[in-house]
Amino acid sequence: MKLFNCQNCGHTVFFENTHCEQCRAALGFIPELINISSLKPAGNGGWIAAADCEKTVRFYCSNHQHQVCNWLVDSEDENTLCIACQMNRYIPNVADAEQKLSWQEMEFAKHRLMYSLLRLQLPLQSKDEAPEEGLSFDFINTEQPLPDDAQSTTGHAEGQVTINLAEADPAEREQMRKDMNESYRTLIGHFRHEVGHYYWDQIIAPYQQRLKAYRRLFGDEREDYGEALKSHYEQGAPADWNTRFVTTYASSHPWEDWAETWAHYFHIIDTLETAYAFGMTLGAPQQTQQTHNMVAMTADIDPYNHADFEEILNRCIPLTFAVNSLNRSMGQPDLYPFVLNEPVKTKLGFIHQLMLSYRPVTTAETNESTSEPVAKPA
Structure with a gap:
């Protein structure tokens, strides 16, 4: 996530802020600009964004009243929900304070996912816009009657x-992490993983060259999915899983390998973008040259706008090592408790090249932007 500033006073603000903590100016996120802006009243509940040179009148998303969204909607838009909230189909009971708080946690994670999808310029439609190809979200409380067309489990x-509403409860999520023998379980991880399945259907399955390349790296998805998961839960991951996969669950089936690797791609680019926004530099002047080379890093590239994935990894690996070390100093679990083996790096590189085909990038050689797709499979 990049840094945002209040245009009214220059104070740094968070992605979820609805007002500046220093000058108290109202704040809102403009999806078209992918930017937070300070706001001035325009009458009748409308706002003028300082970041918008066209001074378009906008309104807060109607979910703003529930303290779950700070995104803005054009005053001429017939839909009062923002592009992120339009994706919702079933939401929790907002009259229940506990459920509403859980929904807020869900939305904060989902909106961060949506930020990444906007930056990647991936195809993005709601089910209302495209019933067959669109994307939508159900936030399900299994302690209440389930809608006939809804699922009870995260998937x-x-x-x-x-997404099961119980995932928003840190205690329940931690218990599920232990029960599933996972090293990591977060809300944003769930969103990134599940949307990976959606995009496999959208940007891999319809294209024969992409599908062939996918199968060479991840395996043949035509393998029986139900039997593969049953075998995984009964027998566990293969003994050498950590030489070929990013997690044990990734070893269960090629679809899950894709979704897990996809989620880790998002982890990597969002973490490095944050480091880039802060201008982070790491070094180890008191160590040997070999150790220095392993942990030294300057976050001088925007991973959303950089073609060379090896250069992204060369910065992200020292970064996660340093942050993991900081967490251990505070008695906290590693921020990123994973080791990226060579096959996983290759899979991540494949995803990166695929992502580059949807937007202009900066080439490593010229450091100049190009509008030509990079390695776009047919």
């Missing part, structure tokens, strides 16, 4: 992503 099916 994805034909563009419908379900």
Whole structure:
């Protein structure tokens, strides 16, 4: 996530802020600009954004009243929900304070996912816009009657992503992490993983060259999915999983390998973008030259706008090592408790090249922007 500033006073603000903590100016996120802006009243509940040179009148998303969204909607838009909230199909009971708080946690994670999708310029449609190809989210409380067309467990099916509301409870999520023998379980991780399944259907399955390249790296997805998961849960991951996969679950089936690797791609680029925004530099002047080379890093590239994935990894690996070390100093779990083996790096590179085909990038050789797609499979 990049840094945002209040245009009214220059104070640094967070992505979720609805007002500046220093000058108290109202703040809102403009999806078209991918930017937070300070706001001035325009009458009738409308706002003028300082970041918008066209001075378009905008309104807060109607979910702003529930303290779950700070995104803005053009005053001429017939839909009062922002592009992120339009994706929702079922939400929790907002009259229940505990459920509403859980929903807020869900939305904060989902909006960060949506930020990444906007930056990547991936195809993005709601089910209302495209019933067959669109994306939507269900936030399900299994302690209440389940809608007939909803699922009770976290997962994805034909563009419908379900997240169990219990995942928003840190205690329950931690217990599930232990029960599943996972090293990492977060809300944003769930969103990134499940939307990976959605995009496999959208940007891999319809294209034969992409599908062939995918199968060479991840395996043949035509393998029986149900039997593969049953075998995984009964027998566990293969003994050498950590030489070929990013997680044990990734070893269960090629679809899960894709979704897990996809999620880790998002982890990597969002973490490095944050480091880039802060201008972070790491070094180890008191160590040997070999150790220095392993942990030294300057976050001088925007991973969303950089073609060379090896250069991204060369910065991200020392960064995560340093942050993991900081966490251990505070008695906290590693921020990123994973080791990227060579096959996983190759899979991540494949995803990166695929992402580059949807937007202009900066080449490593010229450091200049190009509008030509990079390695776009047919």
